[in-house]
Each structure stands twice: as structure tokens, then as C-alpha cells.
Amino acid sequence: MDTLLRLEDLTMHYKTKAGWVQAIDNVSFSLHRGQSLGLVGESGCGKTSVAMSIMRLLPYNAKLVKGRVLFGGHDLYTLSDEEVRQLRWKEVAMIFQAAMNSLNPVYSVGNQIVEAIVTHEPETGEDEARERVKSLFELVGIPKERMDHYPHEYSGGMKQRAVIAMALACNPSLIIADEPTTALDVIVQDKILREIEEIRRTINMSMIYISHDVSVIAEVSDIVGVMYAGRLLELGPADDVFKRPKNPYTYSLMNAYPSILGEKHDLVTIPGEPPNLLDPPTGCRFHPRCDWATKECREVEPAWREITKGHYLACHNPVRTEHGTAHNKTARRAPGKGGDGIGTSGGN
């Protein structure tokens, strides 16, 4: 298969007054051309940091401690700034978290995208760029007459579409979308995600979707990676990870989420909060909150290994039960913990 992006043992820390924040620790994965990866995890677990590392857009206080980011075979961190600028937008584009607020209020939306195109492709003339913006608007479902309108004349959903059009402007091979629809209503979210997916399939583009919403990730991802406290705990084909989660954190996350599907079942609470990354727990970073934790988990960092084809895991005591439709979540939980809760007595 044609590997487009590959992270090898990526480790990145932020320097702060209180010390080093260990935001990314030994993250490795590969993404093929045309494939979509969904990254899920709680707030602060390092999703945005991974995205920024791939864009090489890290803030000044970030330090690449170890590892490589290979894009199309090139090690991003050995390229010159100029070479990276060439790659950005034309090869990798990003839709930033809360991007709909990032449009410049004093320029029309169309002009901002035209500007982005001519900046990144000096060989493209302004008229040609305008024509391209028209077809991009059509692609993302904004009437092209709205090109010359200003951001404040757009609704939230339209602004988000404009930002997607901007990301698509230079035909990148990969788009990273950080919480692209979190602030939007479900009907708008549904439309936008369908549009992105259709475009992705049509032009064989790769996507990395970042979200804390497992339902959104389930719908758009070919492969799913679960992050916790700066580490990947599990990564594999979406069907596999959702149906047969192996890491207890993945398992809990899948069952902590309310759904409109099926019978109402007990929601699992994951006790406690994610750790402080200034001083992360020893061994498996999830061990203080894990019902499956053993002595080994507290002392030894679990290795990142491939358990079945394309399904990677870091865990000393993988979950064995199937995540079926019965949602019998208490089956493997330690006595006296979790499993209680709302849902069973709800309704009238």
C-alpha cells in the first residue's frame, strides 16, 4: 500500500514555568493515501499537539524530543522552513479547532481563499484562483454569489464550509481537521461531514479527523486511534476497534457515551481525571483510573505492538469480551467499581 504519512516514536514536550509538559510520548502510526484516521481522546490528551507536529506548526516552547514525521517519504523535521512552507497547504492542510472564528472579518470570504491560493501557488493568477474558489464553493455547498460577502454575513455552518473550502484550495493529499463540527448543530454537522467524505473519496485524499465525540469518529474513520495522556493506547480498523476494543480505556470510552441507538444501557463513568502531564504516572499512564490495572501496569510501560493485522495495542491486560449490542458493560469490571448509574431507571 501507498503510505502517505508515518509517525515514528514521536515524542514532543512543551516547556512551561512549572516544568516540561510531556504532551506526546512515543506515538507511531501510518496513514495510507486515501485513508481516513480518527483520533479520539479526552481534552488535553495531545490530539491537537499531534496535528501541529504533523503541520510543523508547533509553538516556540515546544521541543521535539525524539522520533520522526515522514510525509511522502520526507522527514519533515529535516526539511528547511521554505520546503515545509511548500508542503503546507499544497500537500497537508489543516482545519483548525474553532476555525470558523478564524476568518478575517475585514476581507470577503472569497478573497481570503483567493489570497491563500496565490500565496501558496505563485504560478496561479488571480482570475484563475477566483474560478477555482467558485468551484470550491460549489463543492462545499455555498452559493457562489456569496463569495464577496464578509464572514459576519455567514452562519456558523457556512463559515465552517468556507474554512473547508480553504483547506481544499491547493488540492492537498492530506487534510487534518481538528474538531471540525463540534460547535455545529447535528443537521449541519451531518451535511458537512458527508460533504468532506464525498470529496475525500472522489479525489482520493487522506484525512485525519480529531474529535472527542466517538460517534462522529465512528462514522467517518477507516482507522481509529485512541489517545490518552500523550500516548496512543490503541489503533486499528474502525470496525475492529469499535466492536472488539482491547484496551480498557477504549472499552470504557465506548460505553461512557450516550447513544440514541438500541436499548438504553448503563453509562460507564471513568473515575477521576486525566493526569497532569508535567508528572505523568509511571508504567501505563492510564493505570490510576483503570479497573484492570495490576502491579505490572504500575511499573512497566506496556509495549506498542500489532495484535492482529493493522490493529495495534499498548496494554498488559487486554479486554477479552466482545463489545456486542447487548452492552453488558459490567461483565469485566472489578467488584464494587463503576457500572452503576443512570439509564436503567430512566424514562417513565
Add this chain to the structure above:
Amino acid sequence: MALPAATESKDVILEVSNLSKYYPVNQGFFTRQKSLLHAVDNVSFQVNRGEVLGLVGESGCGKTTTGRLIVRLATPTSGRILIEDTDVAEIKGQDMMEFRQKVQMIFQDPYESLDPRMTIFDIVAEPLNVNGIGTFEEREAQVEEMLSLVGLAPPSAFLFRFPHELSGGQRQRVAIARALVVRPSFVVADEPTSMLDVSIRTGIMKLMAQLREDLGISYLYITHDLAVARYLCDRIAVMYLGKIVELGNSEDIVKRPLHPYTKALISAVPVPDPAIDRPLPNIKGGVSKPIDPKPRCRFYDRCPESADSCAEAENPELRDIGGGHLVACHLL
């Protein structure tokens, strides 16, 4: 509480009748003509004691406005709100104190609703101070008890911190503690979990369900997340452009929606199963604003099932089609 026999066995804590709130808006620079935005338009519903009623719908449909009217942060254009048989519009003087204690609102944004210069203790104790409840020692004890109840334990670790020293989830718990410390009987909770992570969110959902059991609180729970509403609410009311279009038991709304809008809304909710290929929601266009709306059905422009007669007819009334399931649609 003495109830007239007609209300049957149900003990109604909140009764909203024909409630409307119109805001004057300027249409363009050159016209002097005032238009009216119908934020809430002739809405009626009840909440029973100990019940959680969910209010769901797209952004701008009037959920927060409805909540603000109930807690008297805004004044209705018309209509009536009764809480425990007292007309909210007529509360004055000393009774206002009691009302402010009995009825609380938890706000949409945990980042903006807490005063950044106050300690957690001061924030949670403030409603007690304002209402002159208890001695200092008693207040201290109540604040500590409330913090433990919302899972901020041990309270001593939080009392003297400031909001920016807490995570989003912890801040939201502080907001809940503050609303509940005066032992309200009715709480309007506006999206209290929407910007939180699942693990924290589930914790807060469970907390609210628990407090309802323990303290007998009734809630109006505002959200646009139908999956959350399904879990937390006994009944769900669906709003569209200022109107309630459907109201019924949560499971009925989620599993057997009847109104064309509710059907579209439910079918747009993403599902946590990659194997399911969710069909395209059946709805046209995008949401607009209810400025000087036509008297017909508000959903007409986007309705995939509309009949020619819907264009001419008045806006359909919400009516019971059996089993307490209410729908506003001419074709049902």
C-alpha cells in the same frame, strides 16, 4: 399543596401557558420599520414535580430564551408562567427573595458564568449570603457539603482556589453546586455538559440524576444533544423557530418521532457504530431566523412532507395524538 381535582394525580411544579417573547430588530439601515423576531412564540408546557423535561432543538430556536423567561431574567411579551401555582410575573418584594432561592438556572458556558476574581467558596456561598441564609459556620458547612455532593472532594482542596485553576468539568460542577446550595425546587440547566469531555459529562449527568432522586429537584434541561436528552430526561420537547413542534416520553421521541422536523433531527445524530450506514436526513435548506414569520407552519420551507394545504393553513397547534404524545402538524 392543595391541588384542584382536575390536575389528577400529577403534581405540576411549572406551568407555562401561551408564552411568547418577541425582540424588536432593525431590518437594514434605511428602513425605520421595526420587525419582530419571534424568539419564543406561544409556547405551552408543564413540568411535573421530580421530573426532568428536556428542551431540544437547533441553535437559535429559543431554548435559552425560554429558560431565561422562566427564571425571570427576561420579561415575556405575553403569556403566563406559574411555578408552584405562583404567577412569576407578579412576584414582588420579599417574595422575590424566596423565588430567587427556589428557582435556579445553570448557564450554558462554564467559562463565563463564574466570576474569575472570586474563590470557589465565595462563588458557592454567594446565593446563601444574598438570601441571608444561616450563620457563617452554617454556610461554610453547607458549601462543603455541596462541593462533596458534586464530587469536588475533599472540599478543602477546592475552597480557596479560583475558577481558572480548575478544569472545565470542575468549573461546571462549581456552577451546579452554586445553583443547588440553596436547595431549589426547580432548576433550568442550559447545556450544562455540552462542552465537556465524555467521562466528565457522564459524571455530571449521573450527578444531576442523583440529585434529582436525593433532593427531589425538577429540571428543565436544555440541550441540542438528543443522546444526552434521552438519558437524562423523562420527556422531551422539540423546538423549532420559537415553537414546540413535538413533546412526548423520551423513548417515544427518540425511537418513534412523528413530526417531520423531529424525524430529521433524530436521523442526523451520529451513531457510535461504524457498521451502520445512516441514511440521509430528510430535510431541505438551512435554518433561518423567525423574523416576522408567516402565520403558517414554521417548518414549511424545510418540510419534506408538506402538502399544498400547509402553505395556506394557520400554524398547526400542538395536540395530543394519544398517550401524552403531542405533535404540531396538519398531516398527523
